[in-house]
Amino acid sequence: GIQVEQSPPDLILQEGANSTLRCNFSDSVNNLQWFHQNPWGQLINLFYIPSGTKQNGRLSATTVATERYSLLYISSSQTTDSGVYFCAVVSYTGNQFYFGTGTSLTVIP
Amino acid sequence: NAGVTQTPKFRILKIGQSMTLQCTQDMNHNYMYWYRQDPGMGLKLIYYSVGAGITDKGEVPNGYNVSRSTTEDFPLRLELAAPSQTSVYFCASSLQGAQNTEAFFGQGTRLTVV
Numbered sequence: 001g002i003q004v005e006q007s008p009p010d011l012i013l014q015e016g017a018n019s020t021l022r023c024n025f026s027d028s029v030n031n032l033q034w035f036h037q038n039p040w041g042q043l044i045n046l047f048y049i050p051s052g053t054k055q056n057g058r059l060s061a062t063t064v065a066t067e068r069y070s071l072l073y074i075s076s077s078q079t080t081d082s083g084v085y086f087c088a089v090v091s092y093t094g095n096q097f098y099f100g101t102g103t104s105l106t107v108i109p
Numbered sequence: 110n111a112g113v114t115q116t117p118k119f120r121i122l123k124i125g126q127s128m129t130l131q132c133t134q135d136m137n138h139n140y141m142y143w144y145r146q147d148p149g150m151g152l153k154l155i156y157y158s159v160g161a162g163i164t165d166k167g168e169v170p171n172g173y174n175v176s177r178s179t180t181e182d183f184p185l186r187l188e189l190a191a192p193s194q195t196s197v198y199f200c201a202s203s204l205q206g207a208q209n210t211e212a213f214f215g216q217g218t219r220l221t222v223v
Contacts, residue, residue: 030208048211090207099151
């Protein structure tokens with residue numbers, strides 16, 4: 001299967017700071033999603049972004065499929081942004097998501 | 110607007126017991142999936158279904174069974190529970206296959222086998 005690496009593994013931010021999370025993957029993909037797993041364990045869809053750039057409020061994401069990476073930007077972070085951020089990809093011939101091990105974000109007031 | 114609903118949210122099983130994790134979706138999605146998440150890890154696919162009556166194995170199917178009699182429901186059966194099955198289980202659905210469309214996840218079932 002596809003190898004998915006996320007960095008950094010852990011991140012601690014002061015409220016109001018900005019951050020960039022990275023997702024590298026080992027093969028061409030046809031689907032890429034970013035999820036936020038909140039402290040209660042719920043997986044929340046952030047972006048469906050197999051290529052290009054999208055923005056949703058303080059969050060934005062960019063996927064450069066030809067170079068096999070995606071970036072998630074969080075601006076003006078809030079304590080409610082805390083949790084684990086997962087990148088998940090699907091190959092052109094695949095039928096399942098391959099998840100990275102996530103970036104654990106803690107935003108402190 | 111329920112989306113993907115899983116029951117129960119929490120369960121403790123004794124070794125050797127069996128149980129069924131329920132999953133239902135109200136989005137009329139064709140594809141449904143079961144994943145497990147071990148501590149500190151990403152999710153791994155157990156089984157998936159492309160439509161009623163059709164299921165297939167994922168990456169980690171051993172110890173589990175599934176069925177898909179309706180579009181809405183995709184239960185996961187654990188037979189002879191083992192401590193290695195202690196995990197958080199997520200059900201997901203998508204309109205088309207994983208390659209083409211966005212997937213939506215349920216809130217998870219936290220299972221402990223003692």
